Amino acid sequence: MKPAPLDFEKPILELEKQLEELRKHSKLQAIDLEREVKSMEAKIESTRREIYQNLSAWQRIQIARHTARPFALDYLREAFTEFVELHGDRLFGDDQAMPAGFARLGQYRCVVLAHQKGRDTKENIRRNFGSAHPEGYRKALRLMRLAEKFQLPVVTLIDTPGAYPGVGAEERHISESIAVNLREMMQLRTAIVAVVIGEGGSGGALGIGVADRVLMLENAYYSVISPEGCAAILWKHRSHAPEAAEALKLTAFDLKQLGIIDAVIPEPTGGAHHDPLQTALNLRAAVLAQLDVLTKKKVSVLLEERYEKFRQMGRVLEPGMG
Amino acid sequence: MAIFPKPSLKLGKNLKKRDMPEGLWQKCPECGEVIHQLELSRNLKVCPKCDHHFTFSAAERIQSLLDPDTFQEFDAELASVDVLNFKGVATYRDRLKSYQAKTGLRDAVITGFGSIEGHRSGLAVMDFNFLAATMGSVVGEKITRLIERSTADRRAVVIVSASGGARMYEGMLSLMQMAKTSGALARHAEARLPYLSVLTHPTTAGVMASYASLGDLILAEPKCMVGFAGPRVIRETTHQELPPGFQTAEFLKEHGFIDLIVHRRDLRSTLARLLDYLGA
Numbered sequence: 001m002k003p004a005p006l007d008f009e010k011p012i013l014e015l016e017k018q019l020e021e022l023r024k025h026s027k028l029q030a031i032d033l034e035r036e037v038k039s040m041e042a043k044i045e046s047t048r049r050e051i052y053q054n055l056s057a058w059q060r061i062q063i064a065r066h067t068a069r070p071f072a073l074d075y076l077r078e079a080f081t082e083f084v085e086l087h088g089d090r091l092f093g094d095d096q097a098m099p100a101g102f103a104r105l106g107q108y109r110c111v112v113l114a115h116q117k118g119r120d121t122k123e124n125i126r127r128n129f130g131s132a133h134p135e136g137y138r139k140a141l142r143l144m145r146l147a148e149k150f151q152l153p154v155v156t157l158i159d160t161p162g163a164y165p166g167v168g169a170e171e172r173h174i175s176e177s178i179a180v181n182l183r184e185m186m187q188l189r190t191a192i193v194a195v196v197i198g199e200g201g202s203g204g205a206l207g208i209g210v211a212d213r214v215l216m217l218e219n220a221y222y223s224v225i226s227p228e229g230c231a232a233i234l235w236k237h238r239s240h241a242p243e244a245a246e247a248l249k250l251t252a253f254d255l256k257q258l259g260i261i262d263a264v265i266p267e268p269t270g271g272a273h274h275d276p277l278q279t280a281l282n283l284r285a286a287v288l289a290q291l292d293v294l295t296k297k298k299v300s301v302l303l304e305e306r307y308e309k310f311r312q313m314g315r316v317l318e319p320g321m322g
Numbered sequence: 323m324a325i326f327p328k329p330s331l332k333l334g335k336n337l338k339k340r341d342m343p344e345g346l347w348q349k350c351p352e353c354g355e356v357i358h359q360l361e362l363s364r365n366l367k368v369c370p371k372c373d374h375h376f377t378f379s380a381a382e383r384i385q386s387l388l389d390p391d392t393f394q395e396f397d398a399e400l401a402s403v404d405v406l407n408f409k410g411v412a413t414y415r416d417r418l419k420s421y422q423a424k425t426g427l428r429d430a431v432i433t434g435f436g437s438i439e440g441h442r443s444g445l446a447v448m449d450f451n452f453l454a455a456t457m458g459s460v461v462g463e464k465i466t467r468l469i470e471r472s473t474a475d476r477r478a479v480v481i482v483s484a485s486g487g488a489r490m491y492e493g494m495l496s497l498m499q500m501a502k503t504s505g506a507l508a509r510h511a512e513a514r515l516p517y518l519s520v521l522t523h524p525t526t527a528g529v530m531a532s533y534a535s536l537g538d539l540i541l542a543e544p545k546c547m548v549g550f551a552g553p554r555v556i557r558e559t560t561h562q563e564l565p566p567g568f569q570t571a572e573f574l575k576e577h578g579f580i581d582l583i584v585h586r587r588d589l590r591s592t593l594a595r596l597l598d599y600l601g602a
Contacts, residue, residue, distance in 0.1 A: 163531075165551030166560045170569060171577050175527075175550040179535035182504035187512070202488070202497060203531040203550075210501050224497040224528075225490045229555075234410035234490070248493045249406050258405075260494045307505050311466070313498040314459030319399035 003068035003273045008051060008059050015044045052269055055219070057251050058242035061227065063219040063271040064198045070276040072114030072157040072197065073099065078280035079287075080105050080112065089138035092172060097128040097164070098136030098208075100143050105155065106288050108295070111147035113140045113208050114157035117198070130199070131164035134177035137207045141181055144188055153191040153291055156208040161226065163204030178207035185210035186310070191294035191302060193287050195265070196220040196252075197272075212306050213290045214260070216252035217279070218267040222260070223250035260313065262290075350374050366586045375523065375543050375586055379425075380432040380449035383482055387590050388436035388445065395434040397467060402429055402460045406493050414491035417453060425451045429460040430485075433468040435477065439594035441602055444472030447482045448529075450522075454486030457529050461489075462499025465533065469506035469517075478516040478602035479507075480593060483534040487527025500532035507536050516600040518593060521548050521571065521580070539581045539596055541589070542571035548580075 005013050019040045026033040055063070063069070076083045080103035088094040100113045115132060118124035140156075147154045163174050185192060185208075194211035200222030216222060227245035228238045235243065249255070252264040265286045268275035294302065349356050352374035362369075366386055367376040378386075384393055401418075408414040422428060430452040436445050446465050448455040455461075465481065472479045488496040510517060519537025523546035530550055534540075542548060549569035557564060567573045574580045584592045 163550065164559075165556045167556065167562055167564060167568070170549055170551070170556070173535070173574075173577070173579050175530040176535040176579065178531040178550075179500075179504060179533070182501050182532055183508045183511075183536055186501065186505035187508045203500065203528055206497060206500060207531075210505075222494060224488045224493055230410075230490050234412075236411070244410070247406065247408050247410060248490070250493065255494055258494065260498060307509070310498060310501045310505055313502055314463050314495050315403045315405045315492075316459050316463050317401040317403050 003066065006059070006062045006066065008055075008062070009270070012044060012048050012051065015040065015047060019044065048269065056242065057221070057245040057248075057254075058227070060219045060251050061221050061245055063273075064221050066271065066273050067119050068273040069198055070272050070279055071119075072116045072159055074276060075157060075197065075280055075283055076103055076112060076114070078277055079284040080110070083112070086143060087139075089135045089142055091135070091138055093133075093135045095128075095133050095136030095139060096126050097130055097132040097160075098140060100139055102152075103155075105284065105291070108288075108291050109152050110155050110291075111143050111152050112155050112157065113143060115160040115204075115208075117159060128164060130160045131162060131201075132160065132204060132207075133164050133166075133169050134172040134174045137163075137174075137177035137181050140208050141177075141184060144181075144185065144192075148188050148190045151190055153193070153295060154188070154211075155287060155291075156192070156194045156211065158194060158196045158200050158205045158209055158222075159198035159220075160201045160204045161199050162201035163207060175203075178203050181207045182210055186306060187303065189299045189303065191291065191297070192306075193290045193294070195283060195287065196222050196261075197283070200250075201226060210306075210310065212294050212302060212309070213262045215263050215265055215286055215290070216255065216261050217265050217272060217283070218252055219271050220252055221245075221250045222252075222255055223248050348376070350376075368586050373544065373585065375546065377450050377484075377523070378586070379451060380427070380447040383447045384432060384434075384436070384445065386586070387438055387480075387482075387593065389439065392437040393434055393445075394436065395432065396471065397433060397464050398428065400428065400460050400464055402458050402492070404491070405459075405495060406491070408491045408493075410491075417491065421451075421453050425449065427452050429458070429464075430455040431461045431464050433464045435471070435475070438480070438590060438597065441594055441597040442475075442477050443597065443602070444468045444475075444477045444479045445482075446479070448484045450484040450486075450524075453489065455484050455529075456486050456489035456496070457499050458489035458492040458496045459499065462496070462502050465503050466499075466506045469503070469510050473506075473510045473513050473515060476513070476515060478518065478597050478600065479510060480518045480520065481533060481537075482520040482522060483525045483529055484522045485525055485527070485529035485534070487529060497528065500528050503533045504536060507533055511538075516597065516602050518596060520584075520589065520593075522546050524548065526550065526552065538600070540579065541582045541584050541592070542574070542580050543586060543589075544571060544583055546571045548574050 117130035192211035230244040231240035353372035
């Protein structure tokens with residue numbers, strides 16, 4: 001089944017409908033419309049290219065949030081093998097918004113930490129729409145310590161609108177659970193690769209996002225605040241989210257340019273949901289390439305480079321520097 | 323029938339509400355007491371009647387905590403850059419300019435070395451008057467440098483926080499300051515040096531989810547607001563009633579997060595005593 005179209009994809013759909021009509025007509029009337037069909041196909045292709053090569057930040061966000069987009073567990077099935085889910089933070093509970101466990105990627109035995117969203121209401125309630133509680137971040141930390149102890153590389157799959165803003169999350173100190181992960185990930189004595197696969201929602205994303213390499217799928221976004229939240233504050237209305245999305249420079253290509261991420265993983269035309277399997281293969285190859293490099297480095301080198309990587313982030317005006 | 327008309331309470335209320343002459347008097351938002359500025363300053367900006375803690379500027383805080391003439395400021399000239407060329411309703415450039423003019427500060431934090439009752443420390447104080455003390459590259463860089471210098475000089479670090487969170491005008495560069503500062507604290511901790519985090523009204527979001535939460539000890543001023551998400555966002559997301567006192571220092575102490583709630587007048591001596599216990 002074809003995924004539900006997004007607003008900006010309507011022109012393509014319209015043309016595809018016309019092509020269908022043309023073909024039907026040709027068959028019914030037994031007229032040779034070969035040339036018309038050919039030219040229509042070419043037109044569809046060029047429209048498609050026109051749309052997908054000039055995606056605005058806001059359009060990419062629609063793709064990143066598409067319910068048919070592959071989620072973390074889809075990648076764990078298609079890109080990884082033998083996933084063994086491990087549960088609980090040994091303190092309070094097991095956060096279903098953040099599944100985690102062992103998985104193999106090629107020759108590597110990994111610890112994988114992920115945000116997981118749901119496709120329908122029932123699944124979304126179970127996964128809390130991909131917004132983790134402190135338990136999720138603390139489970140992640142517990143398993144990172146395990147990875148460190150047994151020298152397994154850590155792979156994180158980031159896909160969250162943000163850490164959960166709720167009473168329970170505050171009562172159990174969601175800020176602290178994220179802050180501790182930032183500090184501990186900076187010093188974790190094993191390789192870490194983070195991949196933003198969909199939504200990279202602020203602190204909730206960063207809470208499993210400090211890594212030796214940070215990769216992003218082509219249509220994922222990673223932002224300090226949701227475009228809606230930013231629009232509500234700076235434009236006084238959420239309807240200005242498209243402008244905010246543009247201003248925040250939150251796309252994979254923008255962030256590569258700003259030095260926030262290391263590489264962009266390509267998606268099939270139209271986005272990951274048009275060919276989840278191909279996307280999984282792309283992700284697999286990209287992460288494997290990084291693990292090949294990182295697992296050969298001495299831990300002391302890894303930690304020094306990781307510190308320096310984040311140390312140089314930020315732009316300031318320094319007197320005497322022109 | 324009453325001989326005198328009932329006094330109009332409304333009028334009285336209006337009279338009370340009338341604005342005070344600019345600059346001389348200030349009304350306590352908690353108890354309504356009208357306090358002369360001089361008296362308020364002498365009392366460390368704490369209401370003499372109800373102990374409400376008013377916003378304290380970074381300069382006032384430094385003066386109240388450090389031994390006289392021991393402060394050596396770092397990186398005072400560091401200024402923010404509009405890297406993203408951010409254009410909203412107001413541009414980032416304009417916002418920076420207006421806050422610099424309003425506060426006389428270059429950005430939202432002052433950092434340096436100084437002594438707290440003889441304890442040689444690295445001190446960072448955020449100033450909520452500057453763009454809600456949001457953390458952009460300058461705040462992150464100054465705090466990171468302070469921590470690194472303190473590690474190299476084997477000093478304790480004291481950070482007095484107040485913040486609306488990450489500075490969205492700098493996009494992801496501001497979010498990354500959370501990782502950067504936390505990394506510097508990891509190395510400071512590895513060197514077995516103490517870090518005391520002091521939370522003041524209000525400390526939230528990105529700052530709360532990084533260095534403000536990472537103190538060996540966490541102190542807070544009475545009744546200050548401390549949290550990750552704002553109460554409005556929580557109410558809108560969860561449609562839940564918020565418990566009484568939610569996200570106050572007292573609430574967080576009850577929920578096991580804060581070591582000590584300290585009145586502003588006692589902060590200096592409390593910090594000194596704690597640093598003493600930690601051998602700094």
